[in-house]
Amino acid sequence: MTAALPETSDEQTWLPVTRVLEHAFCPRYTYYEEVLRIPQRQEIRYKVLEGRKVHARRERTNRGYKRKRLGVIEKLEDVALSSETLRLYGRIDEALRLADGTAAPLDYKFSPMPDKPRDYVVHQATAYALLLEETWGLPVRAAYVYYLREPRGHHRIETTPRRRASTRKLIRAMRSVREQACLPEPTRHRSRCRDCSFRTICPQ
Ligand code: SF4
Numbered sequence: 001m002t003a004a005l006p007e008t009s010d011e012q013t014w015l016p017v018t019r020v021l022e023h024a025f026c027p028r029y030t031y032y033e034e035v036l037r038i039p040q041r042q043e044i045r046y047k048v049l050e051g052r053k054v055h056a057r058r059e060r061t062n063r064g065y066k067r068k069r070l071g072v073i074e075k076l077e078d079v080a081l082s083s084e085t086l087r088l089y090g091r092i093d094e095a096l097r098l099a100d101g102t103a104a105p106l107d108y109k110f111s112p113m114p115d116k117p118r119d120y121v122v123h124q125a126t127a128y129a130l131l132l133e134e135t136w137g138l139p140v141r142a143a144y145v146y147y148l149r150e151p152r153g154h155h156r157i158e159t160t161p162r163r164r165a166s167t168r169k170l171i172r173a174m175r176s177v178r179e180q181a182c183l184p185e186p187t188r189h190r191s192r193c194r195d196c197s198f199r200t201i202c203p204q
Pocket of ligand 1: 202
């Protein structure tokens with residue numbers, strides 16, 4: 001899903017929220033994409049999965065069940081979000097208004113549900129929560145990630161102060177890579193290099 005930059009915004013300072021997921025996956029993505037402006041030659045696995053979820057929307061079932069379980073009183077799909085304070089923008093699959101007066105972002109992944117959410121998914125979900133909070137002006141206590149392939153299911157990701165601080169720190173680090181044009185340390189998860197489109201140019 002692509003997101004348009006907010007009309008009044010400067011492309012030099014704003015970043016799409018997808019960069020948060022990428023930076024959390026490996027900080028060097030920010031350097032290659034934002035500093036060297038190298039387009040990815042091939043889709044890495046999670047991006048393929050992200051794209052497929054668009055087609056998977058038709059397969060969604062039990063919408064009423066999900067709404068009831070989460071206490072949803074209003075649901076909007078494909079919602080544009082932006083934050084002046086974070087200079088971040090994006091679109092969320094669903095933005096939910098809940099009976100307890102809070103809001104929640106809901107993101108679909110066309111992948112099986114892992115035992116626990118990946119670190120980069122947690123950062124992306126927290127970033128969506130921060131964006132929704134600022135865009136709607138409602139408190140957000142949690143973000144939801146629904147996995148569309150077997151085993152299906154969802155994770156509720158609490159937007160704790162610690163998680164918020166960690167994601168804000170990551171966004172600052174991401175911006176710093178772009179502004180200072182410095183090559184960051186590689187990901188600690190070296191297995192991620194296997195699926196990486198930058199592996200032929202990256203000094204790992
Ligand atoms: S090859 Fe590994 S270290 Fe280099 S950008 Fe890709 S994931 Fe990061």
